[in-house]
Amino acid sequence: MEGLIAIIFLCFVASPFFPETITAQPGPIFNVLDFGAAGDGKTDDSQAFLKAWTNVCNSTQGKPSTLLIPEGKTFMLQPVLFQGPCKPSSIYFWINGTIIAPASVNAWKWPDDDMDAWIRFLEVYRLHVRGNGTFDGQGAPWWDCFAKNQCQRPQALSFHKCASLELVGFRVVNSPGGHISVDDCQGSNISNVRLDAPQDSPNTDGIDIANSSNVVVAHSSMQLGDDCIAIDGGSSFINITGIFCGPGHGISIGSLGKDGSYAQVEEIHVRNCTFTRTSNGARIKTWKGGSGFARKITFEDMILVEAQHPVIIDQNYRAYSPKDDDNKAVKVSDVTFRNFQGTAASENAIQLLCDRVIGCTNIVLDQIHITSSVPGKTADASCLNAHGKSSPSNVPQAQCLLT
Numbered sequence: 001m002e003g004l005i006a007i008i009f010l011c012f013v014a015s016p017f018f019p020e021t022i023t024a025q026p027g028p029i030f031n032v033l034d035f036g037a038a039g040d041g042k043t044d045d046s047q048a049f050l051k052a053w054t055n056v057c058n059s060t061q062g063k064p065s066t067l068l069i070p071e072g073k074t075f076m077l078q079p080v081l082f083q084g085p086c087k088p089s090s091i092y093f094w095i096n097g098t099i100i101a102p103a104s105v106n107a108w109k110w111p112d113d114d115m116d117a118w119i120r121f122l123e124v125y126r127l128h129v130r131g132n133g134t135f136d137g138q139g140a141p142w143w144d145c146f147a148k149n150q151c152q153r154p155q156a157l158s159f160h161k162c163a164s165l166e167l168v169g170f171r172v173v174n175s176p177g178g179h180i181s182v183d184d185c186q187g188s189n190i191s192n193v194r195l196d197a198p199q200d201s202p203n204t205d206g207i208d209i210a211n212s213s214n215v216v217v218a219h220s221s222m223q224l225g226d227d228c229i230a231i232d233g234g235s236s237f238i239n240i241t242g243i244f245c246g247p248g249h250g251i252s253i254g255s256l257g258k259d260g261s262y263a264q265v266e267e268i269h270v271r272n273c274t275f276t277r278t279s280n281g282a283r284i285k286t287w288k289g290g291s292g293f294a295r296k297i298t299f300e301d302m303i304l305v306e307a308q309h310p311v312i313i314d315q316n317y318r319a320y321s322p323k324d325d326d327n328k329a330v331k332v333s334d335v336t337f338r339n340f341q342g343t344a345a346s347e348n349a350i351q352l353l354c355d356r357v358i359g360c361t362n363i364v365l366d367q368i369h370i371t372s373s374v375p376g377k378t379a380d381a382s383c384l385n386a387h388g389k390s391s392p393s394n395v396p397q398a399q400c401l402l403t
Helices: 002-013 046-057 140-147
Strands: 029-031 042-044 066-067 073-074 080-083 091-095 098-100 117-122 127-130 134-136 153-160 165-168 169-174 179-181 188-191 194-198 207-210 213-223 229-230 235-245 253-254 262-276 279-286 292-305 308-316 331-344 348-353 360-372 379-386 384-388
Touching: 029 046, 046 066, 046 080, 179 188, 188 279, 207 213, 207 235, 213 229, 229 235, 253 262, 253 292, 262 384, 279 292, 292 308, 308 331, 308 360, 348 360
Parallel strands: 029 066, 042 073, 066 091, 073 098, 080 117, 091 127, 098 134, 117 153, 127 165, 134 169, 153 179, 165 188, 169 194, 179 207, 188 213, 194 213, 207 229, 213 235, 229 253, 235 262, 253 279, 262 292, 279 308, 292 331, 308 348, 331 360, 348 379, 360 384
Antiparallel strands: none
C-alpha cells in the first residue's frame, strides 16, 4: 500500500497543477495597484478592484482586456460583485498575487442582501480567471459559528451566467462554505486548480456545478471537508478527469430532489480519478419525495486508496416529510461503474440502495476489484431494488445484479 501511495504522490507532483507566473494576454491591462490598491493584506482594497473592473469591463470593444493582480502582494477584499455584460471580446482576471477575505465573521461588510458568496462574477461572457495566485477565504471563524448554529456560510467564488468560462491554475483555500460554484454557465473549462480546506471543515465543497452544460473539470487536486465535486440539478454533458480527491466526500451526483423538487442530470462522464481516504468515492444521492431523473452516468478508471465507501447509489438519501410523496423518487438509470481498483476502509465497499417503488435500472458494474484495507477483513457489496448487470469476475460481487 505504501508503494501505491508513493506512486500516486509522484504522479501528483509531476502533474502541471501550478503553472509558472503567467503574463497577461495582449490587449489593455489594468493593474489594481494603479487604481489605489495597497496590497498590504490589511487595507480594504475592494473599491480599487471595482474601479479597475469598471475600466476592464468598459474598455475597447471587441478586444481582450485584463485585470491584473500582481504577484508578491496580498489584497484584502470585502464581498464584491464583478458585474457584466462587458464590452471586450473576453475578460482576463489574472491572479498572480493573493486575495484574502476579512479575518473575522463580524468584519465582513455585505454590499447588499445577497450573502451567498465572497467574490461573485455575474453575466461575464468569456471570462478567464487564470494565474498561480491564491484566494484565501479565511473560513475558520465561519466554521466555528456554523457549528454553533449562529450563521450560514458564503461560498468563496461564485460564477453565475458566465458562458464560455475558463478557470485555470490558481488555488482556493479555506472557504467559509463551498470553494467554487458554477451556476448557469454553458461551456466551461476548469483545470489545474487546487482547492484546500481541513478535513473537518463543514460543507466545504470543492466545485458545485448546477444548471450548466458542456463543462470540463480536469487535472486538479481537492482536499476538503465535503464533496470534491458535486453535480446538481439542471446539469448535462459534464466531463471530469484526472481529479485527486482526498480527504473529502468523493465526487457526487446530487443531492437531487430536495424538498420534493424536480431535478434533471444526464450525460455525466467521470474518469481517471483517485480517491485517497475519502468517505465516499463515486456517489449518486437523491431525496425521497423528489422527482426527475439522473441518467447516462459513467464513472470509470478509478484508483481507490482506503476510501470508506467507493461506490454508492442512495435513492433515499434523505426523506421529504409529506406522506403523499412516499411513492415519489428521482429516477436513477443507465449508470456504469467500470474499472475501480484499490482498497476500501469499510466493509461496505459497494452500496446500491434504491427506492422500493421506483428502483434503479440498468446499473452496470464492470471490472471491479476492491479489497479491504483492514487486515483480515473483506469488502462486500449490498443492494436493494437495484436492477442491471455485474461482471462475474467483480470483487466484491453485487449478487442482485447477477440475476
